[in-house]
Amino acid sequence: MKKEFQIIADLIKDNTRVLDVGCGDGTLMKFLEENKNIDSRGFEISKNKVQNCIGKGLSVIEGDAEKDLQQFPSSSFDYVVLSQTLQAFYNPEKVIDDLLRVSKKAIVTIPNFGFWKIRLHLLTKGTMPITKNLPNEWYNTPNLHMCSIKDFFNFCLKKNIKIVSSLALNGEKTSSINTSSLGLKNLSSELGIFLIEK
Amino acid sequence: MNIKNKLKTLIIKNPLTLDCGKIINNYPIAYETYGTLNEKKDNAILAFHALTGDQYVAGINPVTNKNGWWSHLVGPSKGIDTNKYFVICANVIGGCMGSYGPSSIDPKTNEILGINFPVITINDMVNAQYNLLEFFKIDKLFSVVGGSMGGMQVLQFISNFPNKAKTAIPIACTANHSAQNIAFNELSRQSIMADSNWKDGNYSQLNLSPDRGLSVARMAAHITYLSKNGLQEKFGRKLQERDNLKFGFDADFQIESYLRYQGSIFVDRFDANSYLYITRAMDYFDLTKQFNGNLSNAFCQSKTKFFIISFTSDWLYPTSENKDIVIALNACGADVGFTEIVSDKGHDSFLLDVPDFLSTIKNFLNFNYSIK
Numbered sequence: 001m002k003k004e005f006q007i008i009a010d011l012i013k014d015n016t017r018v019l020d021v022g023c024g025d026g027t028l029m030k031f032l033e034e035n036k037n038i039d040s041r042g043f044e045i046s047k048n049k050v051q052n053c054i055g056k057g058l059s060v061i062e063g064d065a066e067k068d069l070q071q072f073p074s075s076s077f078d079y080v081v082l083s084q085t086l087q088a089f090y091n092p093e094k095v096i097d098d099l100l101r102v103s104k105k106a107i108v109t110i111p112n113f114g115f116w117k118i119r120l121h122l123l124t125k126g127t128m129p130i131t132k133n134l135p136n137e138w139y140n141t142p143n144l145h146m147c148s149i150k151d152f153f154n155f156c157l158k159k160n161i162k163i164v165s166s167l168a169l170n171g172e173k174t175s176s177i178n179t180s181s182l183g184l185k186n187l188s189s190e191l192g193i194f195l196i197e198k
Numbered sequence: 199m200n201i202k203n204k205l206k207t208l209i210i211k212n213p214l215t216l217d218c219g220k221i222i223n224n225y226p227i228a229y230e231t232y233g234t235l236n237e238k239k240d241n242a243i244l245a246f247h248a249l250t251g252d253q254y255v256a257g258i259n260p261v262t263n264k265n266g267w268w269s270h271l272v273g274p275s276k277g278i279d280t281n282k283y284f285v286i287c288a289n290v291i292g293g294c295m296g297s298y299g300p301s302s303i304d305p306k307t308n309e310i311l312g313i314n315f316p317v318i319t320i321n322d323m324v325n326a327q328y329n330l331l332e333f334f335k336i337d338k339l340f341s342v343v344g345g346s347m348g349g350m351q352v353l354q355f356i357s358n359f360p361n362k363a364k365t366a367i368p369i370a371c372t373a374n375h376s377a378q379n380i381a382f383n384e385l386s387r388q389s390i391m392a393d394s395n396w397k398d399g400n401y402s403q404l405n406l407s408p409d410r411g412l413s414v415a416r417m418a419a420h421i422t423y424l425s426k427n428g429l430q431e432k433f434g435r436k437l438q439e440r441d442n443l444k445f446g447f448d449a450d451f452q453i454e455s456y457l458r459y460q461g462s463i464f465v466d467r468f469d470a471n472s473y474l475y476i477t478r479a480m481d482y483f484d485l486t487k488q489f490n491g492n493l494s495n496a497f498c499q500s501k502t503k504f505f506i507i508s509f510t511s512d513w514l515y516p517t518s519e520n521k522d523i524v525i526a527l528n529a530c531g532a533d534v535g536f537t538e539i540v541s542d543k544g545h546d547s548f549l550l551d552v553p554d555f556l557s558t559i560k561n562f563l564n565f566n567y568s569i570k
Contacts, residue, residue, distance in 0.1 A: 017531075041528075047537060051554060054505060054535045055561025057569060061524060061536045071525040 001031055003172050004191060008081055008107050011165060011195050012036060016078035019043065019102060021065045022085040026053035033058075041077075043068070066090060069098040077103035084109050084133070084191075087143040093159075100161070100198040109193045112168075114148030114186040133190055149192035150182055156196060165195040204260075205253075205296035206230060210329045217482075220316040227326055228296025229288035232256050232272065233280035235334060241567070242336045243278060244327070244363075245287040246344030246351035249419075249476055250468055252295035255287040256280065261295065262467055270551045277560040282567070283340065286330055290323040290351075292476050294469035298326075301402065301469045312471055313399030320347070320483045324354045331362065338362055340567060343559075345369035345548035346515065347476070350483050353496065353523065357485060360500035365566050367559065369507045370548045372519040373493050373526070374484040379514065382422050383477035386415035390470045399471050412470040413461030420460050425511035425544035429453065486526075493526035504534040505562050507555065509547040535562070 005028045012018060014036045020029050023042030026049075032038035042060035044050045053060040061068075065082075066089050080103035082095075087110065089095045099106040111133040112118075121129035128138040136142070147155070149168065156163050166177040168189035177185045177192065185192075205228045213223040230253040235242055245255050247267065256272040258265060271277040272285055289297035292315070300315035331339065342363045344352045349371025356366050372379070393411025395401055401408055421429075433453040437443070440450065449455040489495040497504075504527055508520035517538045527534040539555045541547040547555065 041534075047540065047554075050535075050537045051558045051561075054537060054558055055565060057562075057565040059503065059533050059535045061528070061534065062538055063521075063536075068521075071521075071528050073529050076528070076531060 001027055004109055007167055007174060007193050011107055012079050019077045019080045021080060021082045023060055024049055026056055026058045029058050072102045074101050079103055079105050081107045084111055086110055087145050092145050105197045107195050109191055110152055112149045112189050112192050113146040114150055115190050116187050148186055150186040153182055161196050161198060163194055163196055167193040207296055208333055214325055216316055216322045217319040218317050225298035227288050229253050232285040233283050235284040239336050240340060242284045242339050243341045244339050245285055246348035248346035248348050253287045253289045271556055277556040288327045288330060291326045292318045292472060294472040300471035300475055310402045317478055319479050320350050320354050324351050324358055341365040343367040346371055347480050353485055356500050356502050357496040363502050365503045367505045370509055370512050370515045370545055372515050373523050374486050375481050380481045383481050385418050387474050387477060389414040408470045409465040412465050416464040417457040417461045422514045423544055423546040425542055427542045428544055494530040497527055497532050498530040506536045508538045509541045510538055511542045512545040514545040
């Protein structure tokens with residue numbers, strides 16, 4: 001399991017209810033169910049992935065989180081997870097609102113557009129950056145709303161969303177983000193992981 | 199000897215109060231089983247049939263000599279593997295394959311019941327079939343599964359008996375029959391009743407049979423089971439065994455010939471009054487109303503793991519209606535998975551060889567059986 005999922009799993013308390021939005025092949029759900037006695041539900045837009053998950057015994061619902069999260073009642077989960085998907089929504093602001101309605105706590109991870117390699121790529125080559133986390137060309141990327149760790153940090157401040165925990169990931173190395181280290185982490189990290197609540 | 203006299207039949211002694219208020223007892227339920235019930239009795243799956251189905255879910259149907267209606271899905275090594283699971287399927291009450299229905303004989307008068315048979319509901323069908331669990335001494339089914347009207351029975355079963363099934367797979371169905379569904383059923387019923395041989399339902403006593411009405415009913419219904427694209431691809435405007443239009447009302451087009459054929463073979467195996475009663479039961483189905491407008495309450499007592507399936511080209515029981523069931527289940531925190539299978543074969547997809555559909559059910563069942 002990738003490091004990002006290990007960090008997410010560590011942020012989740014045992015014996016809770018978790019909704020994994022964009023659960024993909026269900027790796028995180030499976031881990032949470034087997035190791036932390038989590039009652040998990042998944043949400044996924046790809047039919048193949050949904051059918052694959054269901055075949056592994058995971059309770060996954062096919063749908064578009066942007067439209068279909070409404071079906072979940074308020075506060076019906078303890079945690080909702082959104083891994084590297086926020087940037088692909090038409091309206092990320094509304095999705096965050098919905099996540100924090102469905103669940104008190106949300107764990108959101110974002111590929112950091114402020115990462116130095118991305119900045120360098122744009123600065124030196126003058127073309128849209130392509131990296132391990134952002135492998136697509138500008139014309140076929142699913143990402144509509146890229147942001148940096150700093151952007152997301154400021155977004156939470158502006159929206160009065162409480163950041164309970166924020167972590168930066170660079171390769172396998174994890175570190176915490178705080179107001180004083182924000183600028184540096186925004187430069188040195190590939191991924192930001194935020195545990196937020198309203 | 200009439201083959202229908204040799205069907206496996208259970209006589210239900212327990213009185214059953216029907217939704218219409220009438221009480222029935224000592225009535226037959228015809229059923230078939232596939233595979234073997236294991237010692238722990240934890241491998242039983244109850245399959246519910248759709249409008250024109252019967253208990254012959256797999257293998258060869260001894261009445262029609264054709265494959266069972268779900269033979270793509272049920273059988274040795276298939277999606278529902280009868281080497282592993284014990285599959286039970288019963289003819290619904292109101293049906294015409296051995297269970298208590300309008301073609302049964304009224305013991306008091308020794309006459310065929312006809313439209314003296316009481317109007318039954320999906321709830322009544324499910325309550326009648328529940329007796330099979332007692333008969334086989336099964337405390338908890340591993341799964342309840344069904345498509346279309348069979349799916350409605352799955353929903354009703356979980357609602358009536360919240361903890362009698364470990365898993366449930368309602369397929370291509372709805373929690374309440376839509377105006378469009380009712381309209382198509384009414385068209386079919388009117389077609390039967392407009393046949394002069396129907397004789398207010400007393401055709402059997404007069405040795406008549408409203409075949410033309412029943413076959414038109416089947417033709418109309420058959421169109422609703424297919425998709426526009428599916429029809430266009432299979433038939434288009436192709437002509438039937440002729441090079442040119444004949445300027446008459448014979449079946450010039452292949453689609454006409456196909457529908458006529460479907461209608462004609464149907465009347466050999468199905469009773470017109472049963473068609474009236476079963477479509478009525480479907481039209482009356484409104485699980486939301488049974489729970490005062492809140493469908494979630496139908497399921498909130500249940501720990502059953504649901505897997506709901508719809509098909510992209512099914513316009514009779516569209517994805518949106520299947521999703522309404524998912525939403526109701528989510529609203530009460532039930533355990534539910536959902537997928538929409540890509541198929542251009544319309545509502546009929548659940549009966550056909552649609553590989554993603556068959557494999558997903560197989561994996562879902564096998565995984566959940568392995569983690570008992």
